[in-house]
Amino acid sequence: MFFKMTAFTILAASLALSATASHAGSKRMGTFIGASNHITTGGVSIVKTQNGLAVKLESDFSLDGAPDPKIGFGVDGRYVDGTLIGVLASNTGEQLYSIPAGMDVSQFNEVYIWCEKFSVPLGVAELR
Secondary structure, eight states: OHHHHHHHHHHHHHHHHHHHHHHHHTOOEEEEEEOTTOOEESEEEEEEETTEEEEEEOTTOEEOOOSSEEEEEEETTEEOTTOOOEEOOOSBSOEEEEOOTTOOGGGOOEEEEEETTTTEEEEEEEOO
16 A cells, blocks of 8 residues: 555655646747837746746846836837836846736737836747
């Protein structure tokens, strides 16, 4: 009986790990391209955290600087008003921004670095 329970526990743990790995592999990712005469580069992804979904700017992220940069979302080349989720904490490096629980990110196919002061994109990354 102990052997059967142990084997079942190991099988269940293996299936859970496979499901987690498969889900992690399906995260949406993109690479920033500068906009409005700004240089914005590096990777971005939508990741699952213990608190929900988040936008992760990868370690290679870089923005040449601008007033009032924020993180938001867009669709097909257009920033969507009301989607800002945070103020950019740094012009370089890895950063994590929580996505509000009620926001359905499946409705968006782009992440924006958005200058709220001048209402212009500083960088756009298409999510795939």
